[in-house]
């Protein structure tokens with residue numbers, strides 16, 4: 202970024218806003234932090250999730266001469282109303298905006314962001330995760346950032362090929378779920394981990410030879426989280442609800458507290474996990490996970506269904522093999538299932 206000296210008010214600080222939910226958001230934030238260190242900018246970071254934008258952007262309108270970098274967060278029409286006016290104020294006070302993301306954005310927030318002053322940078326690339334985009338745009342020659350980006354890619358694309366990436370995913374989950382349980386701030390809870398990643402990359406927290414975290418307390422927390430998670434997912438799968446639509450077996454599973462959509466989706470699509478109480482469940486064609494917050498995850502067990510089309514019925518989208526949507530808050534799981542099945546029977550575009 203040569204923009205630092207392009208205007209008469211010199212940027213002297215960096216304000217980073219990233220996704221708190223997974224390794225991609227955390228590693229993107231670590232890359233942004235390393236960029237701040239390299240450029241000698243004072244650094245502040247806020248980690249947030251969708252629904253938390255009002256809080257996450259609340260201090261933005263007070264910023265002056267600051268580079269505002271947002272990573273791994275998409276903006277829809279609703280978020281636009283919270284975000285754009287604050288960015289506009291910040292820009293009028295000498296700030297600049299760089300937004301790096303890989304989610305699908307509607308046209309309106311894209312043009313709203315690009316029409317701001319002081320040459321906002323918006324990079325949306327669906328083929329990479331956010332940490333990879335941050336690495337390419339901000340720190341292309343930094344080997345630590347390259348490694349952080351590789352790890353984020355492994356988790357975001359659910360490849361599960363890098364041991365450290367799997368463990369870091371569970372570490373982020375256990376720290377985050379714990380903070381949410383105790384009504385603590387997720388930024389504060391994740392800060393020590395993020396700081397170490399920014400300072401020294403994965404090698405700072407992970408022992409590659411022993412295949413474990415260097416911090417014994419964290420290692421123990423991750424281990425017990427994994428045991429607990431398996432138990433909860435197994436229990437959730439026992440309480441699945443099946444339905445058949447045009448010869449497609451559709452299975453809905455409720456995601457237990459403390460388990461991510463990705464983990465649950467991976468669990469229910471693995472045949473090993475379908476041996477339950479002495480009987481073996483058939484593999485479903487379409488798997489749907491419903492989270493306590495009303496979010497839907499779609500995975501498939503055969504190519505006879507299109508997850509993205511199913512998600513579209515629920516204001517979502519994604520790929521034919523994996524997609525996400527939103528059902529909304531519910532109090533009764535069985536009633537929600539009936540409703541979801543009904544909507545899937547009424548719109549059959551998801552049947553391939």
Ligand SMILES: [Mn+2]
Nearest residue numbers: 225273331357
């Ligand atoms: Mn991401």
